[in-house]
Amino acid sequence: MRILVVGAGAIGGYFGARLLEAGRDVTFLVRERRAQKLHESGLVVKSPAGDLHFDAPPLVLAKDIDKPFDLVILSCKAYDLANAIDSFAPAVGPDTAILPLLNGMGHLDVLDARFGTAKVLGGQCVIGATLGAEGEVLHLNDMQSMTIGERAGGRSARIDTIAAQLSDARFDLQVSEDILQAMWEKWVFLATLATGTCLMRAPVGDIVSAPGGDDVLRRLFDECRGIAADNGHSPGEALVTRARGYFTDRGSLMTASMLRDLENGARIEADHIVGDLLARRKTSVDGASVLAIAFANLKAYEARRARLAG
Incomplete structure (x- = not known):
């Protein structure tokens, strides 16, 4: 499964790095400034659960996306949502699933309007993380969980396939049959x-x-x-x-x-x-x-x- 993590900030950088560590096919969609920093210093995670350092993490700029991904993990701030959508839109194909980890509910309406309800999963994460002065991801405590699910409720073959990719990556992964709750x-x-x-x-x-x-x-x-x-x-x-x-x-x-x-x-x-x-x-x-x-x-x-x- 080809996974696109939108951004390599505190949230995307942390979960994306854990997935890379687990051997998943992960690419980070970043802006040019962040790409330059990552080329210079690599992707660095400092965490109570274990530090990580990838000298050359897989990166892509929006203009260079040339084919769809299977899963898009979205963890931007709400005020960056419109720009983020424009940047990853070329990565969304007929079978792409979008997993937003934003807080609240308003982002679901925005994503539905652009890509259709069927493509947008429910999701949330609980983690204390921020970027350090040198652009490193700082995991601040022992909380590191992600919950995903089909917004219609219940289980599906799609959500189970995605869960298999996100599991065993040194963070807690749960599948909820009532993700909206x-x-x-x-x-x-x-x-x-x-x-x-x-x-x-x-x-x-x-x-x-x-x-x-x-x-x-x-x-x-x-x-x-x-x-x-x-x-x-x-x-x-x-x-x-x-x-x-x-x-x-x-x-x-x-x-x-x-x-x-x-x-x-x-x-x-x-x-x-x-x-x-x-x-x-x-x-x-x-x-x-x-x-x-x-x-x-x-x-x-x-x-x-x-x-x-x-």
């Missing part, structure tokens, strides 16, 4: 974590140690899971119990990657992770919406960033 549950957790840590500019432990901080996270989580319920994907008890444990841990240093991006003055996925969630609300909340306040905070950051950029 899994994606909604991750969205609820991530939106709570992102809005809470960005609004308070602090990790979870510091937030819940502050007066009223635990109530902020509780209300955010309740709002997010209420919206999921509005859309037929109420989080299961396992997720609710796990999330409540995370969001009440006074010793937790957990933050969202969105907070790291915000503190570095970088672009953030405010619209895709928070704005789109708010747009899907169907029932009102009692009192002021903390989620709406947190979203306004993120949009104010974006406005200020754009103004200072000029």
Whole structure:
């Protein structure tokens, strides 16, 4: 199976490197600047699960794609989705499957409109990773999982074939027979974590140690899971119990990657992770919406960033 990993950043670089390590037929679709860096330094992964270094990882530029791939793994940021689609479109043939690992749900509509629903799988990943100063992939903790599935539910020969290619690559691979539920549950957790840590500019432990901080996270989580319920994907008890444990841990240093991006003055996925969630609300909340306040905070950051950029 020929696999195209779109980008060799933190997420694509990590999972693509693990697949290369396992002997899979992987090619990274990169821009010229990233290609030059990889030609100079190779693809470097530093991870608690084992470091990797590929001197000459297989690379392709968009203009050089000359035939379809069997699987396209997409892990870009939501604000780069349109450009990413244009770059990998030549790699999509009649039998190509597209596996997006983006957060939220809005990207599915965009991909469906361009390539058709039948080509687009459901997927998500859980990993803490970023790029270092020299372009190396830094795996920050022991989380490294990917979940895939057919959006219509159940199992299929296609998903089993893809799972066989993604398995045994030193990351946790799961096939879900209800991938949309899994994606909604991750969205609820991530939106709570992102809005809470960005609004308070602090990790979870510091937030819940502050007066009223635990109530902020509780209300955010309740709002997010209420919206999921509005859309037929109420989080299961396992997720609710796990999330409540995370969001009440006074010793937790957990933050969202969105907070790291915000503190570095970088672009953030405010619209895709928070704005789109708010747009899907169907029932009102009692009192002021903390989620709406947190979203306004993120949009104010974006406005200020754009103004200072000029």
